[in-house]
Amino acid sequence: MRHIVWDWNGTLFHDIDAVVGATNAVFEPYGLGSYDVEGFRAVYTRPIWTTYERMLGRPLEDGEWARLDQGFHDHYHRLMLECGLAADALSTLRSWEREGGTQSLLSMWWHERLVAKVAEYGIDRHFTRVDGLLHTEPGGHKAECMVAHLKALDVDPGDVLVIGDSVDDAHAAQHVGARAVLYTGGMTGRGDLEAFGVPVVDTLANAIDYA
Template identity: 75%
Template sequence: MTHIVWDWNGTLFHDIDAVVEATNEIFQPYGLGPYDVDGFREVYTRPIWVAYERMLGRSLRDGEWEALDLGFHEHYHRLMEACQLAEGALSSLGAWKDAGRTQSLLSMWAHERLVGKIGDLGIDGHFTRVDGLRSASGGTKAEHMVEHLKALDLDPEKVVVIGDSVDDAHAAQHVGARAILYTGGMTRRSDLKSVGVPVVDSLSEALGLV
């Protein structure tokens, strides 16, 4: 493997506490919660509106998804200011770069926010390319992975994707790359294991597997 495509939220960026707290904020008026991290992982799934229906025990009403999504992001963007890089993220990025290999970042978070945040954290120089969502309708991560690797002119067989979700593994499989999944995000370990790719509890462990 000569190139790593990193995921951001829940992988390099340790934001699970902000995600859970923002979720608790929007469901407080419903009398639900508060969830802790493990409790949130038990109900979490993709797409997120399905997780919300699980929490409510009913289907979402007209306009309810839009209101919950807007409220979540308002709280999240405030709370994530206190979040930092995941343990081992900086050393892993540095070790891979020092080994003379390349790495990039592909996220389903808003592109401008992503670029700003990695600049604030001083890690933008580690990546040969950074892609976030540039439109409101994102599609699947698999579609974006195709475009990301095409822009980098990379052979997928020389690429490993490191992320925290089932979506990351599916995106890697879609293009013919390898995947390693990290347990620091929103998805339960058992759900990550079900995909059939290596699952690790630290980013340094992920780097060791690459």
């Protein structure tokens, strides 16, 4: 493996508390009890509207997804200000760079916010490309975004390792013919990660051991 594609939310950016807090806030009017981190991980899946349907125990109504998604992001963008990079994110990015590998960032978070946040932490120089979700795109699965990302990079998927915190990251890697390692610091519980059958790690430093 010579190139790593990193995920952002829940992987390089340790924002699980903001995600859970924003989810609890947006569902408070529905009378649902508050989730803790493990409770949220037990219901989380992608696409995120499927998670919301699990929480509500019913399909979303017309227009409900858009309202919930907007409300979630309003709360998330406030709560994320208290979050930071994963403990070993910076040292791991530097370590892979020292080994002569290249790396990029692909996220399902809004592109303009992603680019600004990465620059704010001063880590943008580590990435040959940073791609987030454009407002013209639906926030569903990551696979087609991964196709476009690797095409723009002009890298062989066989030389790529995808590191993320959700099964969707592993699906995206599988879709393009890349390998994946899944990290337990994000929104998906270890059991669900292990069920996919790829390596699962508790630190980002351990993840690049597989590269």
